[in-house]
Amino acid sequence: MKSFGRINLLxxxxxxxxxxxxxxLGLGSGEEPFTGADAxxxxxxxxxxxxxxxxxxxxxxxPSGEIESALFALQAALGAGFLGYYFGVAxxxxxxxxxxxxxxxxxxx
Amino acid sequence: xxxxxxYLPPVQAAAWFAVSTPFVIHGTRNLVHxxxxxxxxxxxxxxxxxFTFVLSALKIPSVTGSCSHPTGVxxxxxxxxxxxxxxxxxxxxxxxxxxxxHGGLSTLGANVFSMAIVxxxxxxGVFVLVRRLGGGxxxxxxxxxxxxxxxxxxVTSAQLALAFPDPDSGFVGALAKFGSxxxxxxxxxxxxxxxxxxxxxxLLTRVSPQELRRLGLLRRPATxxxxxx
Numbered sequence: 001m002k003s004f005g006r007i008n009l010l011x012x013x014x015x016x017x018x019x020x021x022x023x024x025l026g027l028g029s030g031e032e033p034f035t036g037a038d039a040x041x042x043x044x045x046x047x048x049x050x051x052x053x054x055x056x057x058x059x060x061x062x063p064s065g066e067i068e069s070a071l072f073a074l075q076a077a078l079g080a081g082f083l084g085y086y087f088g089v090a091x092x093x094x095x096x097x098x099x100x101x102x103x104x105x106x107x108x109x
Numbered sequence: 110x111x112x113x114x115x116y117l118p119p120v121q122a123a124a125w126f127a128v129s130t131p132f133v134i135h136g137t138r139n140l141v142h143x144x145x146x147x148x149x150x151x152x153x154x155x156x157x158x159x160f161t162f163v164l165s166a167l168k169i170p171s172v173t174g175s176c177s178h179p180t181g182v183x184x185x186x187x188x189x190x191x192x193x194x195x196x197x198x199x200x201x202x203x204x205x206x207x208x209x210x211h212g213g214l215s216t217l218g219a220n221v222f223s224m225a226i227v228x229x230x231x232x233x234g235v236f237v238l239v240r241r242l243g244g245g246x247x248x249x250x251x252x253x254x255x256x257x258x259x260x261x262x263x264v265t266s267a268q269l270a271l272a273f274p275d276p277d278s279g280f281v282g283a284l285a286k287f288g289s290x291x292x293x294x295x296x297x298x299x300x301x302x303x304x305x306x307x308x309x310x311x312l313l314t315r316v317s318p319q320e321l322r323r324l325g326l327l328r329r330p331a332t333x334x335x336x337x338x
Contacts, residue, residue, distance in 0.1 A: 004311070011308045015301045022170040022297075029174045036168060037177040038111045038211070040290045041265075045116060045273050048283075052273070054115030058210040071209050072166050079162030086156035090316035097319075 110180070110223055110265040110291065111205065114213025117272050125268070126218030129195075132226045136195035143189060150189070153313075153320050157185030158197040160309060164302065165201055165224075171294040179302035180261050183254030184309055186229035187236045188324055194232075198225025223264035232257035246326065250310045255303030262291040 028034045045052060062068035117125070144151055164181030171177055185194045199221050205211040212220045236253035244252070266287035275282035313321055321327040 004315070008308055008311060011304045011311075015304050018297050018301045018304075019169045022172050022174070027172055027174045028170070033174055034170045034176045037171075037175050037290050037294045038113060040175055041269060041287060042113050042116060044286060044290060045269070048276055049273055054113070055119060056115040056213065056215040058114045058206075058213060060207060061210040062208075068209060072168075075204065075209075076163050076166040079159040079164075079166065082159035083156055083163065086152055086159070087312065087316055089152065090313075090320075094316050094318070 110177075110220065110262050111202075111212035112216040112219050112265065112269065114206070114210070115215055116213075117216050117219055117268070119215075121268075121272050122215050122218060124218075125216075125222050129218045129221040129226060132192070132195045133199055133221065136192035139190070139192040140196050143193065147323065149320065150324075153317065154185070154189060154193070154197075157188055157194075158200065160184045160306075161194075161197055161201050162204075164305070165205070169298055169301065171297050173289075173294040175290070175294050177262075177291070177294045177298055179298050179305070180224050180228055180258050181302065181306075182224060182228040182261075183232040183250075183257040183302065184306050186232035186257065187250060187253055187306075187310070188321075188326065191226075191229035191233040194229035195221070195225045198229065201225075219268050220265075223261045223268065227264045228257040228261040231260040246310065246314075247307050251303040251307050253303075254306035255299040258299040258302045259292065259295055262295040263288065266291045 022028070023034075062071060140154075144154065161181035161184075164179040166178070168176045168178045180198075182194045182198050185197055199217075202212055202217060202220050202224060206213050206217055206220075232253040235256050236249050239249040239252050240246075266284060269287045270280050270283035273283055274280045275286065278285075310326075314327060318327060322329055
């Protein structure tokens, strides 16, 4: 039981360390450090193929960086919210199952 | 791994749509079939979709000095097999294309192919392979999720190299260039995604051992009801 939680914590810490290390080591470079790779690819295309014209543009574009980050936060919140809901439901269901087996009622599963 | 709106020549954009569509149709049928056959799985299926939703919204800095995001498709592919994730991945990509101007409708076929088709198939294939070779659940899940993440970005690099070969060195030169932008950046993120997927699967073995057994991830224990670690 104890090592289960400890390993989970270590996994989480490793993820945090991997994300923070590039920032802490100051690996960002250029005018705007830590730009998105998607944007860098776009720049590379424009640099090598200056005559390429994107032939289609987004139907809707968030009017500002704030709105965009709000929508990204919404996406993450929806996902995290549902995951939290799932684990809450599943944990309770599992506990009820365990209690039932403990009291000897094996009919239900 | 999002190819921006309009950044694929029309013919190639159409070709990627043609390639991806059958996978998504097959995935939709498979999804309906699995939900009908096992209504209890609906919630876990939703959780797999939610995992992709969260992870693909997280932009994480990488050693190359740029930012990228994991895909989160490995978890669902391991639990429900690859076809289902072609549907859930497409939903995520549509959400981002329509609301966030991230990726695009014209490039949806190509982005679906990399993130919602190749990623999940790599995850499922690697998972089965490592399991067969005797790898434990944690190791198998880690390899599957991390390599699926990396494979997605390699496919994006190849798609862009096909569309925009280098003026001097052609496809190979462009592949190296886009690979250094995407695939290299993605290595630490792929490791993170692997670790996070392992974490979620570990928690699932605690709270949903029955479901995992039904899906074939956990072997049936001699006595039921015990808490599998």
